[in-house]
């Protein structure tokens with residue numbers, strides 16, 4: 001892995017011409033995606049995001065001459081992102097656990113940021129809070145299932161970058177970086193972890209983690 005990818009500094013705000021909705025607080029900045037797309041892909045490559053959110057990965061991929069694909073479970077987010085993409089037909093409004101059933105082409109690269117769950121919460125963001133699927137262990141098991149499906153559509157040798165944070169809630173600490181890394185590692189080989197320091201913004205989380213995996 002190239003040396004520079006052990007630590008990078010990325011502006012958190014105001015680096016993009018596109019105006020995102022005010023409620024888009026859980027998205028990552030375009031410049032973060034650009035750094036990894038630049039490192040791991042070439043023009044024409046297929047770039048996937050199983051938790052598309054407001055479409056940041058897809059917008060950057062398209063701007064850089066790559067072909068974006070993605071899945072987003074929330075209808076409003078899906079519509080907002082798809083409406084602005086030339087490749088809108090590659091974006092699906094669906095649950096990523098079904099990745100393997102959509103007849104998607106093999107992808108060259110994936111970059112994503114999953115929804116976060118604190119270990120002491122019951123509300124599982126992967127099930128939209130359905131009480132039948134409460135609990136951190138269920139969340140992690142579902143995460144592993146989603147990445148198992150992702151593995152079936154990634155080309156051999158392709159990289160998968162997962163951005164995530166450890167969570168601090170008062171005295172409760174959730175080692176989400178470790179736990180998501182373990183879930184993803186059931187189907188990918190972890191190659192590294194890039195520490196990212198946010199320049200400007202985010203006093204609560206001045207750093208983030210980008211885990212880099214390879215489909216073997």
Ligand SMILES: C[S@@+](CC[C@H](N)C(=O)[O-])C[C@H]1O[C@@H](n2cnc3c(N)ncnc32)[C@H](O)[C@@H]1O
Pocket residue numbers: 026027028029050051052053054055056057071072073074077094095096097112113114115116125126127
């Ligand atoms: C942290 S956000 C991603 C933000 C995105 N990186 C961006 O820059 O806009 C996680 C997203 O995953 C979506 N999501 C949660 N569970 C999902 C599932 N099972 N399948 C697909 N999307 C899901 C949420 O609706 C949310 O938009």
